[in-house]
Amino acid sequence: MPEFPRHVEETVQALADIHREHHSKTPRIEKFVAKTAAYMAQPRFLLVVTIGFAFWIMLNLVSQSWFPVSFSGLPSFGGLIIA
Numbered sequence: 001m002p003e004f005p006r007h008v009e010e011t012v013q014a015l016a017d018i019h020r021e022h023h024s025k026t027p028r029i030e031k032f033v034a035k036t037a038a039y040m041a042q043p044r045f046l047l048v049v050t051i052g053f054a055f056w057i058m059l060n061l062v063s064q065s066w067f068p069v070s071f072s073g074l075p076s077f078g079g080l081i082i083a
Contacts, residue, residue: 004012039045
């Protein structure tokens with residue numbers, strides 16, 4: 001490993017200390033929001049949402065054929081028609 005000048009090592013260490021201090025003072029809610037946002041940024045989240053919507057649509061279509069009212073008791077696609 002190459003040797004770095006002393007001022008470079010001190011700067012890197014100072015930045016690491018600042019980073020460590022920042023994370024130790026971060027509130028739990030901020031950590032939760034950051035983890036949630038990181039999860040939602042993953043492609044698998046889009047897959048889960050897409051599968052969930054497809055299941056919901058199929059459930060509404062099947063329930064319309066079995067019952068005169070949709071699964072949720074509201075018109076199945078009424079909100080989509082209005083939009």
